[in-house]
Amino acid sequence: MMGHTLSERELISRIRRQANRTDQGLVKGIGDDCAVLRNAENRLSLITTDALVESVHFDISWHPPFLLGRKTASVNISDIAAMGGIPRFVLLAMAVPAVVESEWLTGFLDGFLSVLDEQGAVLIGGDTVRSTGPIVCSVTVLGEGDKDRILYRHSAQVGDLIWVSGTLGDAAAGLAMFSSIVRRPSALTEWPELCKAHLDPTAEVELGLLLAVSGLVHAMMDISDGLATDLAHICEESRVGAQVFAEQIPISDQLVAASRELAVLPLDWALRGGEDYHLLFTASSTVGERLEKLVYEKMGKAIYCVGRIVEGNGVALFNSGKSQEIAFGGFDHFARHG
Amino acid sequence: MMGHTLSERELISRIRRQANRTDQGLVKGIGDDCAVLRNAENRLSLITTDALVESVHFDISWHPPFLLGRKTASVNISDIAAMGGIPRFVLLAMAVPAVVESEWLTGFLDGFLSVLDEQGAVLIGGDTVRSTGPIVCSVTVLGEGDKDRILYRHSAQVGDLIWVSGTLGDAAAGLAMFSSIVRRPSALTEWPELCKAHLDPTAEVELGLLLAVSGLVHAMMDISDGLATDLAHICEESRVGAQVFAEQIPISDQLVAASRELAVLPLDWALRGGEDYHLLFTASSTVGERLEKLVYEKMGKAIYCVGRIVEGNGVALFNSGKSQEIAFGGFDHFARHG
Structure with a gap:
């Protein structure tokens, strides 16, 4: 994965602490080219990705970083909920301007991780890069569901x-x-x-x-x-x-x-x-x-x-x-x- | 998934055409809250995410959009290659300023998809949102490998x-x-x-x-x-x-x-x-x-x-x-x- 800034080190160390969570489906978390996952039998994988852009999707002037971190996790996990699945693994890629203070980043990450903890999901990868513009957060959530119990949009019936x-x-x-x-x-x-x-x-x-x-x-x-x-x-x-x-x-x-x-x-x-x-x-x-x-x-x-x-x-x-x-x-x- | 612009419709229609590719592991592609994947037996899943930011990681003044699209796909797939895996499914989230022309987006996407075609990978999801700043491309690649043949960074031996x-x-x-x-x-x-x-x-x-x-x-x-x-x-x-x-x-x-x-x-x-x-x-x-x-x-x-x-x-x-x-x-x- 690409890109290095000073604040990335802090971030990664915080992320690694949360990523110490063990999970029977997780073979290898943060620290290699990819995370490695063991597949569950008789389960289907659900995957969704979303990008949130500062001043398009959120305004940091009134959105406290802890709550914005929580919202960023929740709106992505909501896509898993919407199919009847449970969230398992999360990846977070952030483009952050140099002027953003590490205090803000810490608050954001604490909020993000608090939702993952509540939901029993584990952060398994990510990327933090400098940006010359707004903060952009891209989240990918992997979930799973019973293979006969996934709920789709295409199954509504007349009546x-x-x-x-x-x-x-x-x-x-x-x-x-x-x-x-x-x-x-x-x-x-x-x-x-x-x-x-x-x-x-x-x-x-x-x-x-x-x-x-x-x-x-x-x-x-x-x-x-x-x-x-x-x-x-x-x-x-x-x-x-x-x-x-x-x-x-x-x-x-x-x-x-x-x-x-x-x-x-x-x-x-x-x-x-x-x-x-x-x-x-x-x-x-x-x-x-x-x-x-x-x-x-x-x-x-x-x-x-x-x-x-x-x-x-x-x-x-x-x-x-x-x-x-x-x-x-x-x-x-x-x-x-x- | 969030965010709607006019160019997103074009993009999505192009994406859906490529996403018509069938794959035995793909239960549901683009069009629902999540993509749904069937797990392969005796295989491990590999997953990686990267963010690329305009004027930090690339310069559109000299990087032709088709080649930039190719590079965006290739550098992410490279993380799968680095573990001895093969790429299977890809998600693309883009934050794009309104001034970017649809011709540029089309070229970028054609390049991106050309690499996926060459590698036998399928685009299964994404998100295109407006940005007030630089173009940000976040790519997540899911791959897989034989469970006894994944190569990690931690296995180098003296000699x-x-x-x-x-x-x-x-x-x-x-x-x-x-x-x-x-x-x-x-x-x-x-x-x-x-x-x-x-x-x-x-x-x-x-x-x-x-x-x-x-x-x-x-x-x-x-x-x-x-x-x-x-x-x-x-x-x-x-x-x-x-x-x-x-x-x-x-x-x-x-x-x-x-x-x-x-x-x-x-x-x-x-x-x-x-x-x-x-x-x-x-x-x-x-x-x-x-x-x-x-x-x-x-x-x-x-x-x-x-x-x-x-x-x-x-x-x-x-x-x-x-x-x-x-x-x-x-x-x-x-x-x-x-």
């Missing part, structure tokens, strides 16, 4: 109900709070749920695994780009359409309060805000109650039915008796005229 | 001979040609071998596999940071020392000619130039002839013995009867006073 695993729009509202009006540290205490949703989202690995193992779910993904866009992905891949009912969309009290303060429609944030990292899944309407009960009994958690899968294509929002196409960018149109 | 698989310093000389004096298109024709070494290095997958399967090699890595530094890594990991003999280091005729033109010591480029991506390996002195013969008969290629593994630590260069420590940055010192 399925559509579920989400948490209130929508909180992360977008949190971002709006930081970026448009508040910009004051007290925002963290005034809007704790919204701030947490934006700064430190949780990858729903436990729920994803529970749903996968239940055998009750057809299609699943995580909500990273907003319900409207992500549901459209499921529809495209499954060659079906979807109907979403506005009054069924779970919206938090804090979101409603924040929407009044910023004069935004709560539904706008909820449908296309993105970055909620809750799970979006479909299941036969006959198993709805069983699913709700299962998730509540195992995790003390509610899930919310927001619509149904229909023949055709696209995503239609039903609101106060009117329907409106909202797939992908479609909700922009709705927001202007709705 | 081993040290080998390299090609002339050293050519990439550094090619870079010097482009960056210091020449800066004219004719450099490509005047110094073809040096330019190729810098612009379009080859990952020595076939040789790495041959050496691994031979059972004759103890430790191996690729030469990305220069012989002095990379040999020091083998010494550290294996807890041994090394002696390198200046007159045995293979140096190309073009390097000698270029060194005269730029008034540089050829040995300086050869020992610490880096980016040659040849293989560096050690084997018992009793099998040296067998190794040379094996590589020549199977690949029509020469390998070069440049030194030997000794007790102790560090890397000592013997040159005209004098010896000098050259591990890691040590050769700077040598270059000033030698």
Whole structure:
């Protein structure tokens, strides 16, 4: 692997400490040209990669480095959760300008590693290089799942109900709070749920695994780009359409309060805000109650039915008796005229 | 995965075409939250990640996009070759400023994919995001190897001979040609071998596999940071020392000619130039002839013995009867006073 700076040495020594974690699947961790992994029998490997760019995906002026490290790990692990897998191994490649202080890097790495520890995943490789521009973090996560229990986007069926695993729009509202009006540290205490949703989202690995193992779910993904866009992905891949009912969309009290303060429609944030990292899944309407009960009994958690899968294509929002196409960018149109 | 730009759509459509390649290990390629892989029995997985940053690792003013795409793939695949593995699956995450033309991106991607095709590897995922700064390419390569034939850095033994698989310093000389004096298109024709070494290095997958399967090699890595530094890594990991003999280091005729033109010591480029991506390996002195013969008969290629593994630590260069420590940055010192 390439590139050497002074701070890379510090980083690597911190990384190596965490990488001392043993794992039966890990033959060789950091320190050679590649990490070497032993394959688990009857399991499939899941792999995902994401790049996060400073001032495009995050703003270090208000995002504390520890929480940004946590978010960087969580949003990537969320892709593993979204298929019903568990995260196992992580690689982190960072391009960092020379002006970034080692204190910032240490905080970021501590946050990143804290999520890995919570999730039982191990950092097995990476690369830290100088950059002449913004901080760029590229994360690759390897996970695994039972070979008969992986949940894809392409398996939604006509007649399925559509579920989400948490209130929508909180992360977008949190971002709006930081970026448009508040910009004051007290925002963290005034809007704790919204701030947490934006700064430190949780990858729903436990729920994803529970749903996968239940055998009750057809299609699943995580909500990273907003319900409207992500549901459209499921529809495209499954060659079906979807109907979403506005009054069924779970919206938090804090979101409603924040929407009044910023004069935004709560539904706008909820449908296309993105970055909620809750799970979006479909299941036969006959198993709805069983699913709700299962998730509540195992995790003390509610899930919310927001619509149904229909023949055709696209995503239609039903609101106060009117329907409106909202797939992908479609909700922009709705927001202007709705 | 996150981030959407217009050019991402083009990119993804190109990527999907290449990703139509079938592979028995690939259950699901691009199009879901993760790629899904079926594990091969009795094989170990190899994984490596690298970030390349514009104006730190490459300069688009003289590096044609097709060749830069090739190099980006090759330098990452080289880490798989360095362990005796074969590359199987690749993920590419790119942060790209809006000003970069789609023609450039297309050229880069064509080059990147051409190497994957040559190596029999499949692109299974990625992420393209906007950047406010330099182009950053993060590549993750998954490979595999026979579980008893992976070659590590930590297995060098006292008494081993040290080998390299090609002339050293050519990439550094090619870079010097482009960056210091020449800066004219004719450099490509005047110094073809040096330019190729810098612009379009080859990952020595076939040789790495041959050496691994031979059972004759103890430790191996690729030469990305220069012989002095990379040999020091083998010494550290294996807890041994090394002696390198200046007159045995293979140096190309073009390097000698270029060194005269730029008034540089050829040995300086050869020992610490880096980016040659040849293989560096050690084997018992009793099998040296067998190794040379094996590589020549199977690949029509020469390998070069440049030194030997000794007790102790560090890397000592013997040159005209004098010896000098050259591990890691040590050769700077040598270059000033030698």
